[in-house]
Amino acid sequence: MHVLVIGAAGMIGRKLTQRLAADGALDGRKIAELTLTDIFEPTAPKGFGGKINIERSDLSRTGAAAALVAKRPDVIFNLAAVVSGEAEADFEKGYRINLDGGRSLFEAIRLENQKDGYRPRVVFCSSLAVFGPPFPKLIGDEFLTAPLTSYGTQKAIVEMLLADYSRRGFFDGVSIRLPTICIRPGKPNAAASGFFSNILREPLVGLEAILPVADTVRHWFASPRSAVGFLVHAAAIDLSYLGARRNLIMPGLSATVADEIEALRSFAGEKAVALIKRVPDERIIKIVDGWAEDYEPTLALSLGFRAESSFGEIIQAHVEDELEGRTA
Amino acid sequence: MHVLVIGAAGMIGRKLTQRLAADGALDGRKIAELTLTDIFEPTAPKGFGGKINIERSDLSRTGAAAALVAKRPDVIFNLAAVVSGEAEADFEKGYRINLDGGRSLFEAIRLENQKDGYRPRVVFCSSLAVFGPPFPKLIGDEFLTAPLTSYGTQKAIVEMLLADYSRRGFFDGVSIRLPTICIRPGKPNAAASGFFSNILREPLVGLEAILPVADTVRHWFASPRSAVGFLVHAAAIDLSYLGARRNLIMPGLSATVADEIEALRSFAGEKAVALIKRVPDERIIKIVDGWAEDYEPTLALSLGFRAESSFGEIIQAHVEDELEGRTA
Numbered sequence: 198m199h200v201l202v203i204g205a206a207g208m209i210g211r212k213l214t215q216r217l218a219a220d221g222a223l224d225g226r227k228i229a230e231l232t233l234t235d236i237f238e239p240t241a242p243k244g245f246g247g248k249i250n251i252e253r254s255d256l257s258r259t260g261a262a263a264a265l266v267a268k269r270p271d272v273i274f275n276l277a278a279v280v281s282g283e284a285e286a287d288f289e290k291g292y293r294i295n296l297d298g299g300r301s302l303f304e305a306i307r308l309e310n311q312k313d314g315y316r317p318r319v320v321f322c323s324s325l326a327v328f329g330p331p332f333p334k335l336i337g338d339e340f341l342t343a344p345l346t347s348y349g350t351q352k353a354i355v356e357m358l359l360a361d362y363s364r365r366g367f368f369d370g371v372s373i374r375l376p377t378i379c380i381r382p383g384k385p386n387a388a389a390s391g392f393f394s395n396i397l398r399e400p401l402v403g404l405e406a407i408l409p410v411a412d413t414v415r416h417w418f419a420s421p422r423s424a425v426g427f428l429v430h431a432a433a434i435d436l437s438y439l440g441a442r443r444n445l446i447m448p449g450l451s452a453t454v455a456d457e458i459e460a461l462r463s464f465a466g467e468k469a470v471a472l473i474k475r476v477p478d479e480r481i482i483k484i485v486d487g488w489a490e491d492y493e494p495t496l497a498l499s500l501g502f503r504a505e506s507s508f509g510e511i512i513q514a515h516v517e518d519e520l521e522g523r524t525a
Numbered sequence: 526m527h528v529l530v531i532g533a534a535g536m537i538g539r540k541l542t543q544r545l546a547a548d549g550a551l552d553g554r555k556i557a558e559l560t561l562t563d564i565f566e567p568t569a570p571k572g573f574g575g576k577i578n579i580e581r582s583d584l585s586r587t588g589a590a591a592a593l594v595a596k597r598p599d600v601i602f603n604l605a606a607v608v609s610g611e612a613e614a615d616f617e618k619g620y621r622i623n624l625d626g627g628r629s630l631f632e633a634i635r636l637e638n639q640k641d642g643y644r645p646r647v648v649f650c651s652s653l654a655v656f657g658p659p660f661p662k663l664i665g666d667e668f669l670t671a672p673l674t675s676y677g678t679q680k681a682i683v684e685m686l687l688a689d690y691s692r693r694g695f696f697d698g699v700s701i702r703l704p705t706i707c708i709r710p711g712k713p714n715a716a717a718s719g720f721f722s723n724i725l726r727e728p729l730v731g732l733e734a735i736l737p738v739a740d741t742v743r744h745w746f747a748s749p750r751s752a753v754g755f756l757v758h759a760a761a762i763d764l765s766y767l768g769a770r771r772n773l774i775m776p777g778l779s780a781t782v783a784d785e786i787e788a789l790r791s792f793a794g795e796k797a798v799a800l801i802k803r804v805p806d807e808r809i810i811k812i813v814d815g816w817a818e819d820y821e822p823t824l825a826l827s828l829g830f831r832a833e834s835s836f837g838e839i840i841q842a843h844v845e846d847e848l849e850g851r852t853a
Contacts, residue, residue, distance in 0.1 A: 225827065285722060288635075288693065307616075333667075341667045343688065343770050350689040354682050360671065441657060442671050457601040 199230040201265060203256065203302070206235035209322070209383065212425045213274060218242035222266060223272060223512040224292060224433035256298035261418075262305035269315060272432045273368075275302060276322040277393070280330060282388065284348035295351035302470045303358055307367040314490030319359065320431045323444065325417065327374060328355040330487050339447060343486065352444070356444040371431050371439070373497075376419040376449030376504065381513040390411055390483045397461055400472040403525030409478035410413040412455040415490040419504040420448045425432040427502055434500055446494040448504040450511065460508030464516075470514075480500065526551060527558040528760075529593060529631070531584065534563035536709065537650070539570075540753045541602060546570035551600060552761035559753030560598060565607065576744075579717035581612030590633035595645060600760045603630060604650040605648040610716070612676035623679035631686055635695040647687065647698040648759045651772065653745065655681040655702060658815050665821040666774060673815070684772040692769045699759050699767070701825075704747040704777030704832065708843040717812040721746070724782070725789055725840060728800040737806035740783040743818040747777045747832040750843040755830055762828055774822040778839065788836030792844075793852055 200217060204210045214233055219242075231251040233239040234415075254261045266273075268491060277298060284291025299321070309315045326341040326349035342353040356372045358426055363370040381394040385406070392409055393416060397511055399406035418425075427447050436443065462470050494502070507509045516524060528545060531536045542561055547570075550556055569577055578596075582589045585606060594601075606627060612619025616704035627649070637643045645751075657672040670681040684700045691698040691700040709722040713734070721744060727734035755775050764771065764842055790798045805844040823831070833839045844850055 337809070339661075339669045343670050343772075344685075344686070345769055347689055347693070352686050354685055357670070357678050357682055357685075361675055364673065389747065412797075441673050444671075 198226045198228055198271040199232070200271035201230050201232050201234070201268075201273045202239075202276065203265070203274065204278065204322070205233035205239035206237045206300060207276060208383070209378070209421065209424050209428075210235065210276045211240065212277070212421055212521070213350045213428050214239070214242045214284050216425050216429060217243035217511070219231075220429075221383045222285045223429065230324055232265065232268065232270060235355055240388055255299055257293045262301040263308070266296065266302070266305040266309050270317055271304070271366060272318045272320070273306075274320045274322070274428060274432070275299060278352075279348070281348040283349060285346055291347050291351060295348065299351075299355035300358055303367070307362060311459075316366065317368050318432055319368045320428055321355060321359050321370060321372040322428070323352045323372040323374045324349065324357055325374050325376065325446070325492070325525050327356065327444075327487065328489060330489070332489045334444070335491050335493045336489055338442070355435060360443045362434075364441050366489050369383065369436055370443055371436055372444040373427050373431050374444065375424055375427065376417045376447055378421055378424055379418040379511060380420070381423065382515075382519045389481050391445075392481070393454075393457070396473050397457060398515065400461060400469040401465055401512070401516065401520065401524045403472070405472045405474055407476050408454065408473050409476060409481040410454065410459065411477075411482075411487050413453055414485055415451060415453045416485075417449040417451055417490070417492055418489060418508075418511065420511045422514045422518055423504045430502055438500070439496065442496070445497045445502070446492050446501070447497055448494045448502050449492065450507065450509055452489040457508050459513055463509060464512045469525070526554045526556055526599040527560070527596065528556050529560045529562070529596075529598035529601045530567075530585065530604065531562050531593070531602065531820055532606065532650070533561035533567035535604060536711070537752050537756075538563065538604045539707070539750055541604070542567070542570045544753050544757060545574035548757075549574060549614050549848065551757065554643035560593065560596065562593060570581070578838065581737050583622075584629055585621045591636070592628040594633040594637050595598050595631070596619055597637070597646055598621075598812065600646045600648070600816065601630070601634075602648045602650070602756060602760070606650070606680075609646050609654060609674055609676040613674055616675060617693045619679060623676065624682055627679075628686055628721065631690045631695070635690060638695045644694065644795055646760055647696045647818060648756055649683060649687050649698060650756070651680045651684055651700040651702045651707070652677065653702050653774070653817065655772075656685065656817060658817070663821045664774070664817055666824045668705040668769070680747055686772045688769055691741070691764075697764055698771055699764055700772040701755050701759050701830075702772065703752050703755065703777055704745045706749055706752055708748070709748040710749065710843075710847045714794050716835060720809070721782075721785070724801050725785060726729050726843065728789060728797040729793055729840070729844065729848065729852045731800070734802050735798045735804050736782065737809040738782065738803060738813050739805075739810075740786065743779060743781045744813075744816060745777040745818070745820055746836075748837065748839045750842045750846055751832045755826045756829075758830055766828070767824065772825070773830070774820050774831050775823045775825055777820065778833050779819040780836055785836050786844040788840055791837060792840045797853070805840050
């Protein structure tokens with residue numbers, strides 16, 4: 198089979214292509230060809246035996262999606278996006294990349310479908326930003342999508358297009374709404390949610406980290422490994438059971454900052470916990486206050502999607518995947 | 526003030542412009558100028574004292590929205606749409622008119638807004654087709670939009686754009702999701718929902734009508750007069766209370782076919798009821814079986830939107846508005 202990964206240069210994209218290369222198969226079928234594309238040139242994964250195509254492309258450019266789809270990939274992962282902060286700062290760019298880019302992919306597939314019934318699996322990486330407050334205690338599969346960001350709006354619109362194009366039979370699509378990814382590898386960054394990862398990742402290697410919010414803050418998490426697992430699972434399962442409702446809240450762990458700290462203590466001891474410095478930041482406190490705390494992903498669980506069930510597992514996954522098992 | 530009505534040649538559009546002309550004012554302000562546009566040339570309403578502009582235009586054409594918005598209307602009603610059956614039969618046309626047309630209007634307003642803060646009220650005529658089964662017993666303001674038609678998808682997407690553009694301050698928008706309009710004036714038509722109107726409208730003037738479903742079928746109704754009332758009310762009220770949730774289920778009457786027949790009996794007697802011929806139609810029975818029965822429009826009620834509370838009132842409105850008070 199031929200697998201296309203759009204947005205292959207991003208953090209999840211790199212991990213997904215590495216996993217596909219390592220498995221060499223998807224849904225029990227050998228991956229003969231792998232096409233990786235992004236605005237930046239993606240890196241070829243190690244150890245892949247099949248044919249590999251590396252391409253720079255921007256889906257929002259005329260003809261770009263058609264060129265990718267003309268090669269008739271069996272499975273298409275769309276992970277390409279302008280992130281939340283940028284989509285809010287640059288209105289036109291956010292709509293162009295996140296909405297028009299996503300729609301142009303769907304249109305390119307539809308036009309191929311009209312020729313001879315070509316009907317690939319499409320896995321769209323969506324976000325819990327499709328939801329906006331006020332929230333119920335638990336957000337379920339039937340809660341409305343009323344986002345409070347342009348990014349969330351763009352994701353929700355592409356989700357609706359995906360559901361309609363799937364219903365019409367142009368492709369067989371599913372959207373997966375990822376939890377906050379924790380522990381994000383790399384350096385501390387300016388994202389408001391960064392501290393959730395920073396307070397674990399940095400102390401694990403003996404570095405200080407800033408905690409800008411209270412210990413009682415609760416949020417919804419999954420590891421990068423789980424995120425990749427969701428994508429691979431979404432590419433393989435039978436979706437016909439879902440009917441027209443193709444947009445799924447992914448499972449995650451509802452946990453507090455205190456839960457994170459306790460897991461760090463168990464894993465790396467008091468000296469690691471001592472590296473967390475409490476520096477309240479009113480701006481971040483206010484942003485985080487508008488985020489949902491807990492979800493009830495009934496549909497995804499019924500389809501066999503699984504995430505971590507404790508922060509101990511999340512730390513373990515990070516240490517294995519990023520630190521080759523070693524901590525400070 | 527200057528009021529722009531897009532889709533002014535349709536049934537609701539004509540009734541809205543007639544109401545605006547008769548009132549001569551909106552939200553307590555005199556209507557100095559009225560611009561009516563549609564793909565077909567709209568008719569000028571009677572008795573309007575201000576300046577009137579009649580224009581043919583297609584919002585999905587480049588420059589059409591910009592030309593309308595350049596005149597800086599204070600209130601914009603967007604009622605233009607390809608109907609459900611046509612949007613399902615012609616995928617490209619439905620998306621072009623219902624999605625791209627709606628979006629081009631919002632973009633044209635945004636570009637004017639960027640110049641000097643121009644910020645009109647926008648009232649978008651949406652539909653309960655944004656919802657799809659399986660339904661709860663009562664559909665509330667927080668129920669997900671998972672449509673089962675391309676028309677419903679297009680309406681839901683424009684709703685999401687309207688909410689985001691309003692949140693960003695480009696205009697002050699609200700979407701109103703109309704109930705099934707009953708009694709529709711005119712001749713019986715091929716729409717699957719046509720019988721709800723036919724079984725009242727035709728007997729009221731001494732003609733036979735076909736009832737293709739069981740008496741127990743329950744649905745959600747408002748009169749054309751109420752639909753116009755919703756639009757006018759939506760143009761006038763303070764929306765800031767809604768925050769980013771700008772898409773409202775309009776109030777209606779949840780009633781059965783049996784309720785319709787009883788109201789007809791009370792109003793026009795047994796001889797009118799005898800004109801209803803029961804001819805079960807499996808195709809229509811199946812379509813109607815997928816429609817929702819009842820709603821809980823809490824937000825709209827809290828904002829003062831009101832519909833009829835009995836089929837007696839709906840018949841009365843029809844006889845006054847369409848038959849000059851006379852029945853067979």
